Amino acid sequence: MKVTLRLKILLIVSLMLTSIILLSFVTLKEIQMQTNSELHQVSDIEHKIDLMSSELWLLQQYHDEDALTQTRVAHEELKALLDEELFSQNSKNTIVANLVRMNANIGALLDLSQKDLDSNFRHGITSPAGMLSARYNMTIQSMNEDLGKLERLAIKDSELSQRKILYAVVILLIVGSAVVLILTLLTLKSFSTNLNALTLGIKDLTKGNLNSRIEVKDTDELSVLAQQFNLMKRSLEETTVKKELLQLEVERQTKELQQQREEFQHQANHDSLTKLYSRGAFEEQMQTAIARCGRTNQSAALLFIDLDRFKVINDCHGHAAGDAVLIQIAQKLLKTVRSSDIIARIGGDEFVIWLEPIENATQVITVIHKLTEELAIPIQYQDLNLVIDASIGVSFFPIDAIELSSLLKVADDNMYKAKEIEGTTFQLTSKVTVGLSDAKMA
Amino acid sequence: MIKKLLLLLAFVGVATYLIVGVQTETSNEAFTAPIKIAMSTTPLSSPLIIAQELSLFDKHKVHVELLPVRGGHRSFTMMSNGEVDLATSSESVVMFNSFLRQDFTVLASFVESDNDLKLITLKSASITEAKLLEGKNVGMVESSASEFFIYAYMILTGNKQVKFNRVFMDASELGPALLSGRVDAISIWEPLGYQLNKEYGDQISQFQTRGIYNLSFNLVAQKASLENSMESYVRVLAAIDEAQSYIADNPKRAKSIVSDFLHIPVTELEWGWSDYLFRLSLSNVLLSNLQTQARWAIATGSVVDTKGMPDFRLLIDGRALEQAGGLVTDL
Structure with a gap:
């Protein structure tokens, strides 16, 4: 692999790692905001249920029209709130649906309370008020139970998503760092090997050795440089050989001419x-x-x-x-x-x-x-x-x-x-x- | 260079395992002895059916045998006779039995419904209001939710003074008794109410009773078996918990499985499905419900030879549910 390509990959991986870190922070922030928003929703519901619960207590204590009206108001407010609440997960919406149904049951029970207002108020389980009181309590307790579950779900989901993101980030960072490390090591090795070979080649050339060649194993830029160095050496060697041959030829021809001249002179004389x-x-x-x-x-x-x-x-x-x-x-x-x-x-x-x-x-x-x-x-x-x-x-x-x-x-x-x-x-x-x-x- | 790369990979692997792997819990315990559950053949038992059909009991390494029975009161009887380990019974059954014995305990409540019991009359009898039940014969299953329900309804609607005749019979006999005119009204649970409605809808009429009564179905065990079988009960509850998650995530598929198991059409199942609240819990709601019903039972003389109000806290044991990771509140 070419050194520039390696450096480019290093740059991209580094950028990716930085982006992942930034993205994970943004996502974590979003999850936190979503969790906060869900917890706020849960808190709102809790508040309304509390309100209705205290109104119901007043209704059971005073058993009058005013208390019933106030309870109905609280009941309607809770109903309106539950109708608009929408969570991201199905499991949470199922709980909200339960709350809606239980609230509807409260509504049905309130109708029965209305009827009971007209009758003689009596305590005891066999009286409508006693039975209603038991039903109200059970329903409110059940609602609180679901509310607790909803709260725990919201927190658990948030924890789960945070953990998922954390794991994903950790794994990506480890893998990314490993890639960076490997690429750096490879580049370093390639640099040291090729530069050593080049240095030795140049030293050899300085000594006048034109026969030796640098061993080229790779295709990266330094290897290309080494290859070019080898080509230059070969070219130099060829030029030197040509010069020597030319010298020998000149000498041979001069000798031949000398001989011819001597022969001509001998022939002439x-x-x-x-x-x-x-x-x-x-x-x-x-x-x-x-x-x-x-x-x-x-x-x-x-x-x-x-x-x-x-x-x-x-x-x-x-x-x-x-x-x-x-x-x-x-x-x-x-x-x-x-x-x-x-x-x-x-x-x-x-x-x-x-x-x-x-x-x-x-x-x-x-x-x-x-x-x-x-x-x-x-x-x-x-x-x-x-x-x-x-x-x-x-x-x-x-x-x-x-x-x-x-x-x-x-x-x-x-x-x-x-x-x-x-x-x-x-x-x-x-x-x-x-x-x-x-x-x-x- | 390859050595270096292998070392790096090993490092990454170990790091990943340390971060992720440690979090994963492993469970390799051997299968325990088979647990027999007498299961009431009602859609309320859906979590058990799903757990059985999806092999969730096996997954949680507990061998379970489901024995279908008609009604939670029968299921309870089988449990107390030692024929089965666990019973699925409504809290009314628990309440009635608590006056007779103290050798059982409720492990968890796994389903609730605010509309499981129905008050049905013949149209021809023209009983349009509760007060018109005066002097009439009302069919019900003795010592069951069916019995409590009719009384609760009468009290809540301010008709406590209305006197009617209790006619006790088996759940399966209630429909024919009404149709034949042997009784004028019946207090009946689903899916019997639906079946009656479907076949004789033109002959019968149903009172508006939603929200009057909250029925819960509970897993009940013999106290004596608790120490030895606690581990298995925990696994059973864990499997039920997973089945309930499955129901929440795949309602369509869940309904299809239950419909096949109970041999009832999906349409029939759909009828009461939205009334069911599948959740494992053991809270003061149950305690409250039991006490309310017990007070009523004492006040109305529905139970005899009593030694006073039972301490229901002694009949509820939240340890198994707690270990199974379910909801146990205020107990």
Whole structure:
């Protein structure tokens, strides 16, 4: 039950209780007034009967016309009073009816007294006066008896109604108070339980716990509040989760982009087939290398390698075979030189190697020999044993040139020369050849 | 919370019981020995009939046997012979018997009527005034209200000196005696007066006698039985009291019950019903009535071999009525 509804019921019950108390007072007052009025009526009748009784006594004492007239007056007055008396209860009206009848009997007896006035007045039971006197006395006594009964009835009825009202009020008050008590206890309990739960929920939230929920058992306003609190917590939790997920996604995508960028850079700098430096990357590397050598006064050599009969392999065994050959060649080159040396593929079957530093031409020739030996090993492609020859042109820094383009040109020229001369696999420039035996070129 | 509610309910229940329950009296006493009542078959006995028919005696835990008899004087005889425990008799019967014995007591008066006795003559006899009864035969029931009534009437109407012949007979013989001309007038109680009126209304005439005489019907017991049976008598009176309340509240239904019991039509019952005043009482009115009648009886020689006026106070015992919660005044 909702708290406001409970409070409304409490208000209504309280108002009802107040009304009942007021109403009971009013009713009690009315009953008292009615009782008083009935007692007054009884008292009036009593007075008239008393009056008639004393007149009858006078009649019996004086036995004259005057006394009889006075008695008749009293008798008529009582008759008039009894005729108008009306009580609320049947039992009382029955008694009044008896009184009316007895009064009528008095009337009949008065008629007989009238007759007796004319006769000789005598006492004794066998005389009319004696017998009448006995009858009058009996009737008056009987009337007084009924009157007493009427009085007692009036008082008893009033007591009964008062008691009934009192009981009704007591029962209603007890029941009403019980209802008020129960409602108050229920409301109090609901308040304390729900407020405790809400307080705990808020404390939990303050600690940052978004998972916990307040247990909602009822449908009252505080329970609705608790429910709303739970909804707010869920909403908060959802928002937080979304934010974290977004962060993770951003990080994942950034990483992916980074990888892609690195891949693109690698692809841009390297030959996609052999994974060696591309021409562009090689040139870039060379700028740094030449500058470094110039700064440190070191010598270096550039080998220009061109594969012989590569076209034939391509044509005879297909491009796949050519590609396989190129990959194997690149492996061999990498295997042969130092890791600090720069290797690049700058054309279809053209490779360059930058050896740095070198101290003399012999060192270079040793490398060339190692290279030619390695290259002489046939390359296996499927079930084929492919033999590749290479012509190598060499240029030296700074002897042959100090710029890349010049160094490349010298090495290229030397490569062609080596190709032209039968049985030669490599060619140095003449300046270098002269001083081949020199320990130091630079 | 349920415990609290139960506690509250228990509290309310106990409180209600304390306020209301304590006021209710309980009576769980066992049934007492059967009480035989010789009941005069007249509507005056209505309270007893109603109590019997509505099982009010059972309700008040007393076993009662009603034995219908013709007239209160017979009822009294049965009681004094020890055939029954209680008799229903008019105060005239009590008065006449008080000169003969002192072993009985009046427990309560339960009905009164100011018009139960009638003075009836044959139209053909032309007795239009009381004084015309001079030398006539008047039928009456000896030592009963019937006897006192005719004398009271004659005295009150100033005709005491009128001499008539008393012809005693049984109540049931009065009507035929009048019709056959054996008597010229009869002093008779209801419903015999009504029956006569109904069947031979054109042949008879009735004197205006209302208010002349006040008849009461009383419950009379043997003094000796009083100590042992007091409790039962109290219950009988309580049942009669309740029956009288029933009569006051349900007059129509009450008349129907009495009419069925006495085998008389409701119209016949209606005839005298308004004359009856059903109430349990024991007051100086009865004492007064008894003394008046006793004085008359002595003065007129209606009783013989008397030891003077009986002390009626010794023949009235208000204890049972008092215990039954009825009216006992000035005794």
